[in-house]
Amino acid sequence: MQARKMSSLFGFIGVLALSGIAHGAAPLPVAAHFDLNRFAGGWFEIASNSSFGSTLRSDAIAAFASSAQYPNTLQATFTYRGCFTEQSVSGVLSPADDRYPATLLFTWRRPPVTNTEFYVLAVADDYSWALVGDTARKHAYVYSRTANIDPNILRSLIIRLNTDFDYPQPERSMHCTYHGGNPAPGCAEILED
Numbered sequence: 001m002q003a004r005k006m007s008s009l010f011g012f013i014g015v016l017a018l019s020g021i022a023h024g025a026a027p028l029p030v031a032a033h034f035d036l037n038r039f040a041g042g043w044f045e046i047a048s049n050s051s052f053g054s055t056l057r058s059d060a061i062a063a064f065a066s067s068a069q070y071p072n073t074l075q076a077t078f079t080y081r082g083c084f085t086e087q088s089v090s091g092v093l094s095p096a097d098d099r100y101p102a103t104l105l106f107t108w109r110r111p112p113v114t115n116t117e118f119y120v121l122a123v124a125d126d127y128s129w130a131l132v133g134d135t136a137r138k139h140a141y142v143y144s145r146t147a148n149i150d151p152n153i154l155r156s157l158i159i160r161l162n163t164d165f166d167y168p169q170p171e172r173s174m175h176c177t178y179h180g181g182n183p184a185p186g187c188a189e190i191l192e193d
Helices: 002-018 151-163 187-191
Strands: 041-048 058-066 074-082 085-095 103-108 115-123 129-133 140-144
Touching (some): 041 187, 140 151, 151 187
Antiparallel strands (some): 129 140
16 A cells, blocks of 8 residues: 555646756746745645546645745645545745746655656735646646636636736646635636537
């Protein structure tokens, strides 16, 4: 059982690592006004197109905490349920390019130690939701400070993935992340359109 859990975790790390900076795809436009400290805190994953865990993935939460020891970085932990067990990965989130604060790198704490891009494509003025992706356009995540998000906002973010960020057919490739056994209101209808 432990070997299967570790295999799943390394599979998840490998999928994200493969989508990393080495692809050299055209850069994505990122959030123009981004404050790393305001981004800190807890986020619920509302929807994603992550291939790891797909529909078996639930209760996915990202937590980012600032560190006095390492200014301009956030300690990051991603937890989720997959295959009936809780999984967790952690590392450090730091700016990849000081000119574009919303272009971040996630450095994994576990071997293999790799950097994975983490681009904040859009964020609400009040930091109540965020849209995150990568330049390979393989992974996209809709995050919210609560387990629910206004269905109109979610719909507009899914549309923006295609129109503003060139993600192919996100309404078909993304899936809802369930929290407490339920998706965010309207999520299943939006992603089944």
